[in-house]
Amino acid sequence: MSIKTLSTREIYRNPWLRLREDRILRGNGVEGIYGVVDKDDCAIIIPIDGDHVYLVEQFRYTVQQRYLEFPQGGWEMQDVDPEELARGELREETGLVAERMQFLGTTYVAYGYANQKMHIFLATGLTHAEKEPDPEEHDLQLHRVLIADFEAMLREGRIPDVCTLATWGLYRLR
Incomplete structure (x- = not known):
């Protein structure tokens, strides 16, 4: 139809x-x-360091709560190279620089009412640099979490971000 x-x-x-x-x-x-x-495209990044992942914690105004999630975001401009966007968001939000950035796929964030695409990347070979947060990201906190603990948080509903959940699912299916 x-x-x-x-x-x-x-x-x-x-x-x-x-x-x-x-x-x-x-x-x-x-x-x-x-x-x-x-809404313009965004990127979400799985920063993996051995048996740990990096998550950002931030206040999400729409639900009035702080939550853990993978680094993610967009630059509010069309025709951005997805890997450049992913590398930029990773640096802005975490201060991490990835030696390798592997593209895992593209999904839609919520195609029932929005047309925003989300490009998914796996970041490895991580080194620390200075954070470069946007003004809206002033309260971000970086967490290094054991993968086993992260997966427990997902199972228990302590990380309710659908983008983080879907991204991890896609990663585990590959």
């Missing part, structure tokens, strides 16, 4: 995202409205 866009209008825009409302015609002939979040 296909959906045809009859018209579209931008509802809201800021430096991080655009929200549009599309008037649609479904394949069954019923018209409707679809809200879409347009």
Whole structure:
């Protein structure tokens, strides 16, 4: 079944995202409205050092909680090289530089309402450098966690970030 866009209008825009409302015609002939979040690509990185992974802890405003997750983010610009983005995000958020960056795949963050792609990388051969956080990342804390403990946190629901969970699942399936 296909959906045809009859018209579209931008509802809201800021430096991080655009929200549009599309008037649609479904394949069954019923018209409707679809809200879409347009957001530039992002990257998520699995920084592995032996039997440890690095996680960042930060306050997530939308849920008013601090959580652990893999380093991830975007640069709010189109046509960014995914590996360059991944290396940049890793350095910004953790101060880590990867000798090797292996591309694992691409997923969509939440394609039920957003079109943002997430490029997944495995970072190894890590060395420490200076962090280069964005102003929004002022409170990031870096954690080096045993893989066994990290997986226990995932199983117990202590790391509820779907991007981190999906990324680790993809890594373990390879």
